[in-house]
Amino acid sequence: MTGTPHPHDERCLEFFKKLSEYIDEELDEESCRKIEKHVEDCAPCQACLETLKATTGLCRRLKEKPVPAELSDRLKKMARELAI
Numbered sequence: 001m002t003g004t005p006h007p008h009d010e011r012c013l014e015f016f017k018k019l020s021e022y023i024d025e026e027l028d029e030e031s032c033r034k035i036e037k038h039v040e041d042c043a044p045c046q047a048c049l050e051t052l053k054a055t056t057g058l059c060r061r062l063k064e065k066p067v068p069a070e071l072s073d074r075l076k077k078m079a080r081e082l083a084i
């Protein structure tokens with residue numbers, strides 16, 4: 001997942017900022033939907049989210065199984081790096 005070319009427009013930056021909260025389960029349903037809407041027409045972010053989802057099961061599975069702190073930290077770091 002490194003070195004992926006990504007057009008860092010403002011919506012993407014916002015997406016990645018929110019992603020940290022998303023990982024931490026701090027987003028309400030509406031924000032969650034905004035993220036999913038963004039990735040619908042943003043392939044790089046979609047690829048990223050798919051990776052995160054594959055790893056954590058975000059959103060849907062979060063309620064059943066909390067993300068381990070260590071994994072959460074790693075994902076947040078990843079999201080931050082991608083947002084640079």
Ligand SMILES: [Zn+2]
Nearest residue numbers: 012015042045
């Ligand atoms: Zn994007």
